[in-house]
Amino acid sequence: MSDLETFKLETRAWLEENCPPEMRKPMKSEEDACWGGRNWTFASEAQKVWLERMAEKGWTVPTWPKQYGGADLSRAEEAILLKEMARIKARTPLSSFGIWMLGPALLKFGNDAQKKEHLPKIARGEIRWCQGYSEPNAGSDLASLATKAEDKGDHYLVNGQKVWTSYADKADWIFCLVRTDNSGRKHDGISFLLFDMESEGVEARPISLISGKSAFCETFFEDVKVPKDQLVGEVGKGWSIAKYLLTHEREMIGGSGEGLTRPLHEIAAASIGLESGKLSDPMLRAKVAEAEIDEWAFRLTMQRKLAEAKAGASLGADSSMLKYYGTELNKRRHELMMDAAGHDGLEWEGERSSEGKLARDWLRTKANSIEGGTSEVQLNIISKHILQLPGA
Amino acid sequence: MALILNEDEKMLSETAEGFFKKKAPVADLRKLRDSRDEKGYSETLWAEMAEMGFAGVLVPEDQGGVDMGVMAAGLLAEQIGRNLSATPFFSTSVLSATALKNSESELARTWLEKIAGGEAIVSFAIDEGVKHNPLGTETRAERSGNGFKITGRKAMVLDAHVADAHIVVARTDGQPGDRDGLSLFLVEKSVENLNVERTIMVDSHNAGRLELNGVEVTADALLGTEGEGADILDKVLGAGRAVLSAELLGAGSQAFEETVTYIKERKQFGKIIGEFQALQHRASHLYTELELCRSAVFAALSAIDDADENAVKFAGMAKAKLGEVAKLAALEGIQMFGGVGMTDEYDIGLFLKRIRVLQELLGDGNYHLNDFAKENGY
Numbered sequence: 036m037s038d039l040e041t042f043k044l045e046t047r048a049w050l051e052e053n054c055p056p057e058m059r060k061p062m063k064s065e066e067d068a069c070w071g072g073r074n075w076t077f078a079s080e081a082q083k084v085w086l087e088r089m090a091e092k093g094w095t096v097p098t099w100p101k102q103y104g105g106a107d108l109s110r111a112e113e114a115i116l117l118k119e120m121a122r123i124k125a126r127t128p129l130s131s132f133g134i135w136m137l138g139p140a141l142l143k144f145g146n147d148a149q150k151k152e153h154l155p156k157i158a159r160g161e162i163r164w165c166q167g168y169s170e171p172n173a174g175s176d177l178a179s180l181a182t183k184a185e186d187k188g189d190h191y192l193v194n195g196q197k198v199w200t201s202y203a204d205k206a207d208w209i210f211c212l213v214r215t216d217n218s219g220r221k222h223d224g225i226s227f228l229l230f231d232m233e234s235e236g237v238e239a240r241p242i243s244l245i246s247g248k249s250a251f252c253e254t255f256f257e258d259v260k261v262p263k264d265q266l267v268g269e270v271g272k273g274w275s276i277a278k279y280l281l282t283h284e285r286e287m288i289g290g291s292g293e294g295l296t297r298p299l300h301e302i303a304a305a306s307i308g309l310e311s312g313k314l315s316d317p318m319l320r321a322k323v324a325e326a327e328i329d330e331w332a333f334r335l336t337m338q339r340k341l342a343e344a345k346a347g348a349s350l351g352a353d354s355s356m357l358k359y360y361g362t363e364l365n366k367r368r369h370e371l372m373m374d375a376a377g378h379d380g381l382e383w384e385g386e387r388s389s390e391g392k393l394a395r396d397w398l399r400t401k402a403n404s405i406e407g408g409t410s411e412v413q414l415n416i417i418s419k420h421i422l423q424l425p426g427a
Numbered sequence: 428m429a430l431i432l433n434e435d436e437k438m439l440s441e442t443a444e445g446f447f448k449k450k451a452p453v454a455d456l457r458k459l460r461d462s463r464d465e466k467g468y469s470e471t472l473w474a475e476m477a478e479m480g481f482a483g484v485l486v487p488e489d490q491g492g493v494d495m496g497v498m499a500a501g502l503l504a505e506q507i508g509r510n511l512s513a514t515p516f517f518s519t520s521v522l523s524a525t526a527l528k529n530s531e532s533e534l535a536r537t538w539l540e541k542i543a544g545g546e547a548i549v550s551f552a553i554d555e556g557v558k559h560n561p562l563g564t565e566t567r568a569e570r571s572g573n574g575f576k577i578t579g580r581k582a583m584v585l586d587a588h589v590a591d592a593h594i595v596v597a598r599t600d601g602q603p604g605d606r607d608g609l610s611l612f613l614v615e616k617s618v619e620n621l622n623v624e625r626t627i628m629v630d631s632h633n634a635g636r637l638e639l640n641g642v643e644v645t646a647d648a649l650l651g652t653e654g655e656g657a658d659i660l661d662k663v664l665g666a667g668r669a670v671l672s673a674e675l676l677g678a679g680s681q682a683f684e685e686t687v688t689y690i691k692e693r694k695q696f697g698k699i700i701g702e703f704q705a706l707q708h709r710a711s712h713l714y715t716e717l718e719l720c721r722s723a724v725f726a727a728l729s730a731i732d733d734a735d736e737n738a739v740k741f742a743g744m745a746k747a748k749l750g751e752v753a754k755l756a757a758l759e760g761i762q763m764f765g766g767v768g769m770t771d772e773y774d775i776g777l778f779l780k781r782i783r784v785l786q787e788l789l790g791d792g793n794y795h796l797n798d799f800a801k802e803n804g805y
């Protein structure tokens with residue numbers, strides 16, 4: 036038996052034994068996810084146990100080095116783990132910007148002390164992070180960000196405003212892009228700071244979304260003191276870290292294109308029914324088939340690109356391709372789910388619709404092609420870095 | 428077929444434009460939503476709409492209406508669409524008024540008078556399942572004494588919880604799928620064995636469900652001829668789809684125009700984002716699509732007034748086209764607004780929600796594409 040085959044069997048057995056039955060049920064909403072952090076209250080004992088067991092095993096961050104809370108798995112082993120988890124419908128034990136975004140950047144750019152301090156806490160879900168990139172005037176043009184960090188000898192003094200900061204009101208720490216120098220090109224003079232959201236002078240004000248939730252915030256910094264050892268990499272060289280982190284974020288968001296826990300055609304059939312074995316609406320039937328084939332090809336492409344890359348390495352500009360396609364596909368799929376749900380899918384409150392879950396999820400997907408860089412920005416990146424089109 | 432508005436229609440359209448912008452702007456929908464208003468519409472506004480003749484736009488003059496025709500109703504709906512105004516106009520003044528005036532009965536005339544006067548809201552209860560399927564009606568009406576007893580469920584009934592009466596489509600004969608055997612009944616809200624549930628919808632407009640558990644009505648509650656309701660339904664659905672298309676035109680155009688305004692203001696990379704050709708072309712594409720839409724809507728509306736034999740077909744074609752284009756306008760809008768587009772503070776999200784509902788009502792794009800193909804024999 037090959038090593039991977041052995042790994043598969045062991046993984047299967049371990050999961051079977053350790054994944055609580057409640058954690059094998061599909062999540063009803065974003066709120067069912069476990070985000071961890073200082074102020075986290077577990078939704079259930081099962082959620083807590085599941086996180087602890089997976090963290091213990093290093094499987095909340097399987098490809099990270101063991102010393103930082105990971106399990107040193109190769110990409111291939113990671114793929115097996117994910118597949119085995121999917122097989123028993125195991126929930127992700129921990130949803131975390133620390134895992135998806137900051138971790139990879141710290142592994143590459145952080146110093147030893149920073150890695151030792153932050154990575155294990157991310158792996159165990161002890162500290163919840165938020166992302167302080169966008170500002171009112173620096174969205175797609177992220178590099179024009181203006182939040183200022185002044186060198187005050189032993190610390191930086193941070194002043195400015197971020198916006199669309201997801202879960203800033205719930206996060207413990209922020210990874211934040213700041214301007215330390217205004218004199219040169221806008222991409223220079225950006226630095227990458229980490230600080231506690233409980234620091235004096237930090238305020239997060241939730242903004243209501245079209246889905247009726249308030250998942251993101253306006254975040255204000257007034258004379259926030261940040262110790263100097265909380266700067267990652269070199270002063271003024273934060274842009275490369277920021278971009279590297281974005282490739283991981285995009286890979287993660289693109290993953291939304293991979294598929295639903297239940298095939299689209301089943302969802303559609305459950306709603307509008309079959310007539311002699313065919314989805315009763317031939318137009319919808321064709322669109323569902325098209326989406327499922329795209330989903331298949333997309334999933335394979337994701338696998339192929341990941342297999343090509345080394346464990347933990349970034350996919351570079353290809354992450355833009357995956358992000359672009361995955362999010363557009365996910366939006367399309369939710370449009371089709373709304374089509375299939377018809378009148379029922381339009382309900383916004385009440386038990387029958389689980390408080391409008393379908394409609395709210397549908398609206399939430401509209402952000403997929405905006406957050407982490409818009410679809411237009413991804414296409415610009417492909418034009419420039421992959422196709423090398425002039426002027427792009 | 429009128430592709431250009433005449434003087435009267437232009438005047439009406441301008442009046443409506445001013446009226447809804449002033450009296451029922453998007454901000455009012457937010458107020459109704461945020462205060463969780465029990466009625467879900469403004470009674471003052473509805474009274475003013477009656478005074479203006481809007482409530483009775485399709486009601487014959489004999490019953491106190493202005494009888495201006497479906498084109499006029501569409502012009503009003505376009506402005507309602509632009510402002511996302513929450514009113515009982517569509518359920519009462521379009522669907523139910525059309526059913527009533529095509530059913531020659533004393534009772535119908537009484538209710539038409541009430542509609543024109545703004546004294547009654549009458550919902551139109553046709554759909555039952557998750558998708559529009561008029562011939563699929565399962566609700567049964569059986570002879571009982573000298574009247575009928577109605578049993579069944581209705582979904583997506585606009586303004587159900589505030590209606591003084593409901594027009595219920597039921598089967599007096601035949602099987603689901605049959606065109607024959609459908610009949611329309613006027614059911615007053617006070618009858619026994621009728622359960623009305625309000626459902627809070629994504630677009631913050633009124634809708635509900637009816638449960639009829641053996642509702643008894645007298646024989647004069649039957650609108651039109653027993654078993655031949657499908658003929659009335661053609662009229663109702665034709666007018667309804669054409670007017671919905673007009674409302675979609677209004678909502679889609681407004682979403683589009685607000686998007687164009689935004690991309691002329693917002694700056695990134697030291698440029699106005701409207702300078703990026705990636706956005707310019709999509710805006711220009713939408714402009715083109717919306718121009719086609721306007722033609723389709725005018726054609727569909729006027730065909731009904733002209734009693735064109737293809738009127739119902741045109742209405743379905745317009746509905747298919749408008750549903751898709753208005754949806755695209757809203758989706759492109761959100762995308763071009765970027766992060767702010769996802770906030771409740773901006774109106775573009777409200778347009779996306781409303782358009783989703785409008786395109787679903789009385790048949791979505793898929794329904795009308797299938798229908799079109801079937802009508803044309805392929």
Ligand SMILES: Cc1cc2nc3c(=O)[nH]c(=O)nc-3n(C[C@H](O)[C@H](O)[C@H](O)COP(=O)(O)OP(=O)(O)OC[C@H]3O[C@@H](n4cnc5c(N)ncnc54)[C@H](O)[C@@H]3O)c2cc1C
Nearest residue numbers: 166168169174175199201402407409411703762763765766
């Ligand atoms: C739900 C959600 C969660 C988010 N979470 C976070 C977070 O946690 N942290 C964080 O920092 N940010 C977050 N964001 C912000 C997100 O990264 C920005 O919204 C995004 O980068 C777009 O910026 P913007 O909103 O300013 O739009 P703009 O940049 O103003 O874009 C407006 C439109 O112009 C287009 N455009 C801009 N430039 C070009 C160009 N050169 N060519 C063609 N088209 C162009 C855009 O594609 C878009 O369609 C989140 C956003 C959303 C919606």
Ligand SMILES: Cc1cc2nc3c(=O)[nH]c(=O)nc-3n(C[C@H](O)[C@H](O)[C@H](O)COP(=O)(O)OP(=O)(O)OC[C@H]3O[C@@H](n4cnc5c(N)ncnc54)[C@H](O)[C@@H]3O)c2cc1C
Nearest residue numbers: 418424425426427701702703704705706707708709711712
């Ligand atoms: C069947 C046919 C009949 C024609 N008849 C005539 C005729 O009778 N008289 C005459 O004078 N000419 C005629 N033309 C020529 C025609 O006008 C040109 O082909 C056309 O203007 C495009 O120019 P081009 O071929 O140099 O392509 P290019 O201008 O080189 O364009 C190549 C590609 O780039 C795109 N492109 C160019 N500029 C932009 C821009 N600013 N933004 C975005 N995309 C851009 C184009 O859309 C195209 O896809 C004919 C062409 C064809 C194909």
